[in-house]
Amino acid sequence: MSLEIKVPPVGESITEVTLSSWIKKDGDQVAMDEVIAELESDKATFELTAEQAGTLKTIAAEGDT
Numbered sequence: 001m002s003l004e005i006k007v008p009p010v011g012e013s014i015t016e017v018t019l020s021s022w023i024k025k026d027g028d029q030v031a032m033d034e035v036i037a038e039l040e041s042d043k044a045t046f047e048l049t050a051e052q053a054g055t056l057k058t059i060a061a062e063g064d065t
Contacts, residue, residue, distance in 0.1 A: 003052060007039060014041045019064045023047075026058040 007017055020040040024030055030050040037048040050056075 002057070003054070005036075005048070005051070007048070010039070010041065010046050011043070014043060016065055017041045017046070019060050019062055020045065021062055022058060024056050026056060028056050030054060030056050 017039040020038045024036045032053045034050050035047045039046045
């Protein structure tokens with residue numbers, strides 16, 4: 001079973017974020033709530049965590065918005 005990872009709301013005034021880096025690599029095992037990536041806006045940097053345990057399959061590249 002796969003789970004689509006979505007960018008959570010990060011603030012009312014922030015309308016766009018960029019995937020600045022993957023902390024985990026494609027194919028890595030991840031635990032629930034483990035940090036898997038960093039997102040960046042013009043105002044701040046945010047950590048993206050896994051919503052459940054499993055194997056990470058990435059389709060977005062660093063720098064994607």
